[in-house]
Amino acid sequence: MASDRIGMKHGAGGRAMRALIEEVFLGLASPVDGIGLAALDDGAAIRVGDRWLVVTTDSHVVHPIFFPGGDIGRLAVSGTVNDLAMMGATEPLALTCAVILEEGFPREDLVRVRDSMLEASREAGAPIVTGDTKVMGHGEVDGIVLNTAGVALCDRVVTDAGLHPGDRILVTGSVGDHGMAVMVKRHALGIQGNLRSDVAPLNGLVRAALSAGGAGVVAMKDPTRGGLASVLHEMAGKARVGVLLDETAVPVNPEVRAAGEVLGIDPLVVANEGKAVLGVRPEAADRVLAALRAHPLGRRAAIVGTAIAERPGQVILDTGLGRRLLAEPDGEPLPRIC
Amino acid sequence: MADPASELKFRDPVRGRALTEALAREVEAAGRTLSVMHVCGSHEQAIARFGLRAAFPRGLDVIMGPGCPVCVTDTPEVDEAVALAAQGATVCTYGDMLRLPGTVRSLADAQAEGGRVEVVYSVTQAVDLARARPAEQVVFFASGFETTAVATAAVLLGGVPENFSVLSAHKYVPAAMDLVSEMKETNIEGFVAAGHAAAITGWGIFEPFAARTGTPVVVAGFEPLDVLAAVLELVRLIRAGRPEVVNCYPRCVSREGNLPALAKLWQVFDVVGGNWRGIATVPRGNLELRPAFAHANARHRFRIDTALVGGASTNLLAEHCICGKIMSGLAKPSDCPLFGRECRPESPVGACMVSSEGSCKIWHVYGGPPDLAEVA
Amino acid sequence: MCLGVPGKVLSISDDGMSAQVDFFGVQKELRLDIVDVPVSVGDYVLNHVGFAIRRIPPEEVGETLALFDQILKEAAGDDLMAEDVRGEMAAGRPPPGEGGRG
Numbered sequence: 030m031a032s033d034r035i036g037m038k039h040g041a042g043g044r045a046m047r048a049l050i051e052e053v054f055l056g057l058a059s060p061v062d063g064i065g066l067a068a069l070d071d072g073a074a075i076r077v078g079d080r081w082l083v084v085t086t087d088s089h090v091v092h093p094i095f096f097p098g099g100d101i102g103r104l105a106v107s108g109t110v111n112d113l114a115m116m117g118a119t120e121p122l123a124l125t126c127a128v129i130l131e132e133g134f135p136r137e138d139l140v141r142v143r144d145s146m147l148e149a150s151r152e153a154g155a156p157i158v159t160g161d162t163k164v165m166g167h168g169e170v171d172g173i174v175l176n177t178a179g180v181a182l183c184d185r186v187v188t189d190a191g192l193h194p195g196d197r198i199l200v201t202g203s204v205g206d207h208g209m210a211v212m213v214k215r216h217a218l219g220i221q222g223n224l225r226s227d228v229a230p231l232n233g234l235v236r237a238a239l240s241a242g243g244a245g246v247v248a249m250k251d252p253t254r255g256g257l258a259s260v261l262h263e264m265a266g267k268a269r270v271g272v273l274l275d276e277t278a279v280p281v282n283p284e285v286r287a288a289g290e291v292l293g294i295d296p297l298v299v300a301n302e303g304k305a306v307l308g309v310r311p312e313a314a315d316r317v318l319a320a321l322r323a324h325p326l327g328r329r330a331a332i333v334g335t336a337i338a339e340r341p342g343q344v345i346l347d348t349g350l351g352r353r354l355l356a357e358p359d360g361e362p363l364p365r366i367c
Numbered sequence: 368m369a370d371p372a373s374e375l376k377f378r379d380p381v382r383g384r385a386l387t388e389a390l391a392r393e394v395e396a397a398g399r400t401l402s403v404m405h406v407c408g409s410h411e412q413a414i415a416r417f418g419l420r421a422a423f424p425r426g427l428d429v430i431m432g433p434g435c436p437v438c439v440t441d442t443p444e445v446d447e448a449v450a451l452a453a454q455g456a457t458v459c460t461y462g463d464m465l466r467l468p469g470t471v472r473s474l475a476d477a478q479a480e481g482g483r484v485e486v487v488y489s490v491t492q493a494v495d496l497a498r499a500r501p502a503e504q505v506v507f508f509a510s511g512f513e514t515t516a517v518a519t520a521a522v523l524l525g526g527v528p529e530n531f532s533v534l535s536a537h538k539y540v541p542a543a544m545d546l547v548s549e550m551k552e553t554n555i556e557g558f559v560a561a562g563h564a565a566a567i568t569g570w571g572i573f574e575p576f577a578a579r580t581g582t583p584v585v586v587a588g589f590e591p592l593d594v595l596a597a598v599l600e601l602v603r604l605i606r607a608g609r610p611e612v613v614n615c616y617p618r619c620v621s622r623e624g625n626l627p628a629l630a631k632l633w634q635v636f637d638v639v640g641g642n643w644r645g646i647a648t649v650p651r652g653n654l655e656l657r658p659a660f661a662h663a664n665a666r667h668r669f670r671i672d673t674a675l676v677g678g679a680s681t682n683l684l685a686e687h688c689i690c691g692k693i694m695s696g697l698a699k700p701s702d703c704p705l706f707g708r709e710c711r712p713e714s715p716v717g718a719c720m721v722s723s724e725g726s727c728k729i730w731h732v733y734g735g736p737p738d739l740a741e742v743a
Numbered sequence: 744m745c746l747g748v749p750g751k752v753l754s755i756s757d758d759g760m761s762a763q764v765d766f767f768g769v770q771k772e773l774r775l776d777i778v779d780v781p782v783s784v785g786d787y788v789l790n791h792v793g794f795a796i797r798r799i800p801p802e803e804v805g806e807t808l809a810l811f812d813q814i815l816k817e818a819a820g821d822d823l824m825a826e827d828v829r830g831e832m833a834a835g836r837p838p839p840g841e842g843g844r845g
Contacts, residue, residue, distance in 0.1 A: 038713070219793070222768055222769030224769065283768035284768040287769045291769065350419065352421045353415060354733050366488070382812075389818035489793030511792075518792050521774065563747040596810065599814055600814050617806060618800070618807050625778075
C-alpha cells in the first residue's frame with residue numbers, strides 16, 4: 030500500500046523502508062555477474078577474474094552529529110567498512126567521502142569530523158582516496174550530510190541469506206548501544222548515564238571470525254537501524270527459515286537496559302554501529318565464538334539463537350517466562366508513557 | 368533491602384514456572400473456561416512482552432478491556448489537536464498519541480505536512496519548551512488515565528507560562544470497569560485492576576464495585592511475577608466464590624491511595640461524560656479542566672476549527688472496524704475482517720492498531736495467542 | 744496503569760521539588776510534587792512520566808516476594824484439600840492466608 034509522500038518511516042530501516050526500496054528502487058536493478066541490487070544486501074559483489082569486487086555506499090545524516098562514543102565522521106567510515114565486512118570483504122581497498130555542508134556550518138566542527146574519519150580510517154586500514162564537496166544554502170540541508178562508498182576484493186562472499194535450520198545465531202556484543210545513546214541525546218530526554226555509541230570498524234573482528242569459521246560462517250549482517258530484530262527478520266525472510274532467539278542470552282549493557290525500561294523501548298529494536306550478527310553452522314559455532322571473544326571488540330560475543338525449519342520468516346523470542354513473536358520494527362522507536 | 372538485583376526477582380523464571388503450573392492446576396480443577404478481564408494496556412503489554420499468553424493455561428481467557436487510553440480517545444479529540452497544529456500552535460504530545468488517526472489525519476500527518484508537533488516524554492518538557500519559545504503558543508495534548516493526569520495537574524498548580532495551555536484528553540479508569548460489567552453479553556468472572564492507576568486512587572474504590580457486581584478484583588503490578596500471582600489469586604477467588612478486592616501489589620498500592628496526588632487531581636480536573644472511541648458515551652469517563660483553570664484550557668483559549676482538518680471521513684474501512692467490541696472484550700482482534708490485512712500498524716484503521724497498548728497492535732506485533740508450545 | 748519504573752533517590756534538590764533518581768544504570772531527575780509521602784535519599788520511588796508517584800516502602804519488596812510464595816502455597820494447599828476438609832473450614836475455621844493481605 031503506497032503512500033503518495035515520503036515519510037520519516039521510509040528512512041527508519043524497517044518494513045516501510047523495505048517496501049519503498051522494493052517498489053521504487055528495485056526498478057533500477059539490472060543483471061550483473063554477481064550479487065546486485067536485487068539481492069538488497071549490505072553491498073554488491075561483482076565477479077572480477079576469480080575474485081569478487083565488493084562495493085557499498087552509505088549516506089549519513091545522524092543528529093546530533095557529535096554524540097557520546099563518536100560522531101558522524103566515525104559513523105561514516107565505520108558504516109561503510111562494516112558493510113564491506115558483512116559481505117566478507119575485510120580488507121577495504123579504498124573509501125570515498127562526499128560532503129554536503131550547510132552554509133554557516135562551523136569550520137571547527139568540520140575539522141573535528143575530519144579527524145574522526147582519519148582515526149577510524151586508520152583503525153580499519155581503509156584509506157580515503159577521493160571525495161567531493163558541496164555547500165547548500167542555510168536551511169536547505171541540516172548541517173552536514175556525509176556519503177561514503179567503499180570497495181574491496183575478496184575470495185568468498187558471505188550474504189545475509191545463507192541460514193539453514195540448525196545454524197546458530199551469534200552476536201558480537203551488547204545490543205542497542207548506539208541508538209539509545211543518540212536518541213537520549215537527540216530528544217533531550219533528561220536521562221544521564223554512561224550511554225555511549227558503540228560505533229567502530231569491525232573488519233578486524235570479522236576477519237578473525239572468518240578465519241576461525243571459514244565456510245561455516247553462512248550469513249552476516251550488521252544490526253543498524255531496526256536493531257537485532259530487523260536483522261533477524263531479514264535473515265529469516267531471505268533464507269525462508271524461522272529464528273528462535275533466547276532473550277536471556279542477548280548481551281545488553283545495564284545502562285541501555287535501564288534507559289529502555291524508563292522509555293518503554295526494547296533494546297532489541299535499537300540500532301548498533303559496532304556489532305555484527307553471524308549465522309554459523311553448528312559445528313563451527315564454538316570456535317567462531319572463541320575467536321570473537323579473543324578480539325577486543327568481541328569480548329561479549331554470545332550465541333543467542335538458532336535457525337529453525339518452522340515458521341519461515343518469523344522470529345520467536347523465548348523470554349525465559351514464555352515465548353512470543355518478535356515483531357519486525359517499523360519506524361523510529363518512540364518513548365512511550367503507557 | 369531491595370537492591371538492583373532484587374528487581375529482577377520479579378522476573379525470576381523459577382518462580383514464574385511455579386506460578387504458571389499452579390495456575391494450570393487451578394484452572395483445570397475449575398472444570399470450565401474462566402474469563403477474566405484486565406483493563407490496562409500496560410498489563411497487556413506485560414503479558415505480551417514476556418510471552419505470558421503462551422504460558423496461560425487453555426481454559427483461561429485473559430481478556431483485555433477498554434484500558435488503553437489512546438485507543439478510547441475519540442476522533443474529535445484528535446481532530447482538535449491536529450487543527451491546533453494546522454492553526455499554527457506547537458502541539459506537544461506523548462509518543463503514544465502521535466500516530467493515532469483522527470477523522471482524517473493524525474498528529475504525525477500534521478507534522479509531515481509542516482505542522483509543529485513535538486513528542487515529549489513528560490509534560491514538564493512541554494512547559495520548558497513554552498518557556499524557551501515565548502513567541503509560540505504551546506499546547507500540550509494531555510492523554511492518559513488518571514496516573515498521567517496527576518502530572519498534568521501538578522504542572523498547572525505549579526504555574527505555567529502564558530503561552531502554554533492544555534488540551535485534555537485524559538480518561539478516568541474506574542469508568543472502564545463499570546462499562547464492561549454493565550454489558551450483559553460478557554461473561555467476565557473477575558477483574559485485574561491496573562496497579563499504577565490504583566497507586567493513585569487506592570484499592571478501596573473497587574470495594575463497592577466488587578460488592579455490587581459480585582465479581583472479585585485483584586490489583587496487579589506489571590512485572591511478570593506480579594501478573595501471574597495476581598491472576599492465580601483471582602482464579603482462586605473465583606473458585607471460592609469470594610467477591611473481594613485483594614491487593615497483590617502492596618509495594619505500590621495502598622487502600623486509600625496517594626492522597627496528595629488525588630487532592631491535586633481533583634483540584635484541577637473534574638470527571639465529565641464523553642465518548643469513548645468505538646464504545647459508547649461514558650458518563651464519568653473523561654477528565655476536563657475545571658473553570659478555575661480555563662485560562663490554561665486550550666478549548667477556551669482557541670477557537671479550534673476542526674473543519675481545517677478535512678471534511679467527512681474518507682476512511683470507508685472505518686465502518687468495518689470493530690475496535691469498540693474488541694475493547695469491550697466481546698470480540699478478539701482475529702475476529703476482525705480487517706485485522707492484519709487492510710489494518711496493520713503501518714496502515715492502521717482503528718485506534719487499537721495504533722496504540723502500543725491497543726489489543727490489535729499487540730496481537731499483531733506479538734503474534735496473537737501463539738501456539739508456540741509446538742516450536743522446538 | 745502505564746509505564747511505571749522503580750528507581751532509587753540519589754539526591755534531593757534544595758527546594759525539595761525534585762530528586763535525582765537512579766534507575767540501575769541511568770539517572771533521571773524526577774518531580775516530587777505528587778509523591779504520597781516525603782522522600783529521603785536512599786528511598787525507592789515509582790516513576791511515571793518524570794514524576795515520582797509513590798514512595799516504595801523498603802520492606803515491601805521482600806514482602807512482595809513473600810506474597811508470591813504465600814499465593815503459591817495456598818494454591819498448592821487447594822489441591823490437597825478434599826471436599827470434606829473444605830466443609831470443615833466452612834463450619835468454623837478461617838481459610839489459610841485470610842489475614843495480613845491487602
